[in-house]
Amino acid sequence: MSEFVEKAVSVPTETAAGRRPIGLLLVAIPVFLVIWLVIWPAINAISRTIWRTDADGHSSFDLSSYAFFFSDRYSLDNLAVTLWTTLVCAVLLLVICLPIALYLRFSHGRLPAYVQALAILPMFVPSIILAFAFIRVLGPNGMVDILLNAVGLPKIRTPYLTPWGPVIGLVWDNIPLTVLILLSGLGSVANQSIEAARDVGANTIRVFWHIILPRISNSILVALSFSVLGIFSSFTLPYLLGPASPEMLGPFMQRTLRDVQDPIGAMTQAVVAFGFCILFGLFYVRSVARNRGK
Amino acid sequence: MKRRTFMMSAAGAAAGLALAPRMSFAAKGQIDWYTSSDTNILDFWTNIVKPGFEAANPGLKLNLVDAGDGAGIIAIGERAIAAKQTNADPQADYFESADALLPAGAIKAGVYTNIKAAGLSNYSKVNPLAIESEYSLPYRGSQVLLAYDTTKLKPADAPKTWDALVTWIKANPGQFVYNRPDKGGSGGNFVRRAIHQANGLDPKAFKVDNYTQEFGDEALGKAWKLLADIAPHLYDKGAYSSGNTQSLQLLSQGVVTMIPVWSDQVLQAIEQGVLPAETGLVQLQDLALCGGFTRSVVIENGANHEASLKLADFMLSEEMQSAILTELGGFPGVSWDHVSADLRKKFADIIPQSIPTFPGGKWEAAINDGWYRHVAPNVDRKS
Numbered sequence: 083m084s085e086f087v088e089k090a091v092s093v094p095t096e097t098a099a100g101r102r103p104i105g106l107l108l109v110a111i112p113v114f115l116v117i118w119l120v121i122w123p124a125i126n127a128i129s130r131t132i133w134r135t136d137a138d139g140h141s142s143f144d145l146s147s148y149a150f151f152f153s154d155r156y157s158l159d160n161l162a163v164t165l166w167t168t169l170v171c172a173v174l175l176l177v178i179c180l181p182i183a184l185y186l187r188f189s190h191g192r193l194p195a196y197v198q199a200l201a202i203l204p205m206f207v208p209s210i211i212l213a214f215a216f217i218r219v220l221g222p223n224g225m226v227d228i229l230l231n232a233v234g235l236p237k238i239r240t241p242y243l244t245p246w247g248p249v250i251g252l253v254w255d256n257i258p259l260t261v262l263i264l265l266s267g268l269g270s271v272a273n274q275s276i277e278a279a280r281d282v283g284a285n286t287i288r289v290f291w292h293i294i295l296p297r298i299s300n301s302i303l304v305a306l307s308f309s310v311l312g313i314f315s316s317f318t319l320p321y322l323l324g325p326a327s328p329e330m331l332g333p334f335m336q337r338t339l340r341d342v343q344d345p346i347g348a349m350t351q352a353v354v355a356f357g358f359c360i361l362f363g364l365f366y367v368r369s370v371a372r373n374r375g376k
Numbered sequence: 377m378k379r380r381t382f383m384m385s386a387a388g389a390a391a392g393l394a395l396a397p398r399m400s401f402a403a404k405g406q407i408d409w410y411t412s413s414d415t416n417i418l419d420f421w422t423n424i425v426k427p428g429f430e431a432a433n434p435g436l437k438l439n440l441v442d443a444g445d446g447a448g449i450i451a452i453g454e455r456a457i458a459a460k461q462t463n464a465d466p467q468a469d470y471f472e473s474a475d476a477l478l479p480a481g482a483i484k485a486g487v488y489t490n491i492k493a494a495g496l497s498n499y500s501k502v503n504p505l506a507i508e509s510e511y512s513l514p515y516r517g518s519q520v521l522l523a524y525d526t527t528k529l530k531p532a533d534a535p536k537t538w539d540a541l542v543t544w545i546k547a548n549p550g551q552f553v554y555n556r557p558d559k560g561g562s563g564g565n566f567v568r569r570a571i572h573q574a575n576g577l578d579p580k581a582f583k584v585d586n587y588t589q590e591f592g593d594e595a596l597g598k599a600w601k602l603l604a605d606i607a608p609h610l611y612d613k614g615a616y617s618s619g620n621t622q623s624l625q626l627l628s629q630g631v632v633t634m635i636p637v638w639s640d641q642v643l644q645a646i647e648q649g650v651l652p653a654e655t656g657l658v659q660l661q662d663l664a665l666c667g668g669f670t671r672s673v674v675i676e677n678g679a680n681h682e683a684s685l686k687l688a689d690f691m692l693s694e695e696m697q698s699a700i701l702t703e704l705g706g707f708p709g710v711s712w713d714h715v716s717a718d719l720r721k722k723f724a725d726i727i728p729q730s731i732p733t734f735p736g737g738k739w740e741a742a743i744n745d746g747w748y749r750h751v752a753p754n755v756d757r758k759s
Binding site for chain 2: 159221222240243244325326329339342343344
């Protein structure tokens with residue numbers, strides 16, 4: 083969505099003033115949707131968690147639900163595992179996706195087309211199907227265990243129902259978006275500049291470090307902030323593949339709301355999650371702003 | 377670059393279509409039906425009840441919708457209350473599984489129908505033990521049992537008391553798993569059985585309205601000790617599956633030897649070959665694991681109220697009650713006298729003398745919160 087917003091915003095600056103109303107109209111719909119579906123509920127949640135009505139019907143400023151969250155070992159453990167999962171996923175995504183994107187950018191022929199199709203495949207697999215496939219393959223006595231057993235090797239220590247379960251699932255799920263964004267960033271690296279660097283004797287690592295990396299650092303930031311936002315608030319994969327405790331904030335919020343029947347607690351967790359997502363979002367906004375300043 | 381742009385816009389357009397709000401209005405003669413039960417129940421309604429009912433009542437149709445879980449049903453109930461206040465269409469006629477007391481105030485608002493007073497021709501057949509409220513209709517029952525792999529555990533050695541079960545779990549580390557208590561009734565009722573065990577095996581000690589912070593902390597605290605004690609001996613040194621189906625999956629993949637299961641789910645799994653025919657079933661004899669009846673609710677202000685009452689009556693007919701036994705593996709909501717004699721003989725072994733139950737309400741929230749805080753994390757699984 084943000085990609086479209088960005089494009090829509092850029093229309094009036096590039097074209098004649100006569101087209102300005104159309105540009106504004108195009109922006110109006112997404113802006114309205116964002117205000118309606120994101121900003122308003124967020125403000126609502128914040129105000130309902132800090133301005134609370136007590137048993138006598140008096141409403142007053144009250145931060146006790148936040149005090150509870152940040153003093154409760156259990157909630158903090160859940161926050162910690164969410165941050166840990168997000169960080170590990172971000173690092174793994176970069177390590178896995180950057181080589182794929184580089185390969186796709188700098189090679190020609192049929193094979194890269196197949197690789198690209200394969201890299202984008204996860205986009206079309208619903209995460210619930212992914213989760214059950216994961217259990218069949220990497221789960222206990224799953225396909226990997228059967229294959230290992232067939233060649234006389236011991237079973238693996240399965241990541242199912244451990245914190246690594248959601249990590250593996252989330253990384254796989256986020257590969258397409260990351261690869262696509264990195265690939266579009268790599269599009270701005272001119273072949274001439276690489277050839278020029280090669281001509282003066284730069285090796286592959288120097289070309290990557292001094293020519294490619296500076297050009298795509300923005301895309302890396304964008305790709306990471308996008309996937310990090312998704313991972314931080316993910317629900318299905320941590321719910322199906324992760325341990326009962328500590329749990330990520332997504333399942334924790336859902337459980338607090340529905341199973342513990344504590345809407346204020348769930349909203350508090352949501353506001354804490356907003357806080358972290360705003361931090362990640364700032365990276366994205368900053369890099370977009372820096373890009374447009376150029 | 378062009379291809380990429382195209383792909384991005386195509387993906388965006390597809391996402392937009394999927395996210396666009398869908399408007400719907402209740403259609404005349406189409407009963408909007410919601411369930412919070414597992415897929416096997418939805419399958420039963422899709423394959424058995426819907427064709428039977430629609431054939432018996434030309435012009436009426438069933439629109440079967442999965443509401444997800446109990447909270448989903450409550451949300452739709454709240455919608456019906458709001459619709460009643462504004463005289464709007466609640467777009468709901470029938471809840472397959474609901475608690476007449478939830479959402480609070482639904483009965484007072486006149487949203488739930490008084491089934492007893494509704495004049496159903498079959499109402500007198502309902503098992504009196506199962507009736508909890510005049511506003512809900514118990515139409516099927518189910519019970520949690522222990523299912524085990526007979527190739528690893530001989531039926532003669534299967535534990536028949538709680539103490540024997542704990543001894544077996546400790547002697548066979550990693551061979552038992554139960555699901556998180558809020559994610560499915562099999563694990564939930566196993567946890568409730570532990571609460572009964574810790575509190576003198578007296579199901580009557582817990583009532584829907586006797587929860588207090590002190591009583592809850594004391595009664596549940598003792599149960600958390602029991603459960604934390606067996607935790608290191610469970611599958612993967614204290615892992616808990618995330619639902620009834622996931623536990624069955626672990627049993628069927630031969631990962632564990634024993635799990636708590638819903639009677640209807642396990643009988644169906646055996647029937648479909650998901651579990652082998654030699655899967656053993658055992659019930660604890662000192663006090664059975666909890667079970668209960670599933671109760672349906674008819675929405676008073678639904679657009680198809682008359683048709684919904686017909687459906688409720690239809691569910692109590694001998695045809696449907698027999699199908700619950702034979703097709704679903706559940707047990708009937710009517711008294712056993714109203715089930716055909718051959719079926720009564722065939723299922724003599726699972727006819728329960730009594731089914732212990734555990735109240736919901738505040739107990740449920742306390743159990744869900746307490747288990748996650750005191751049982752789930754207390755294990756070092758790094759080793």
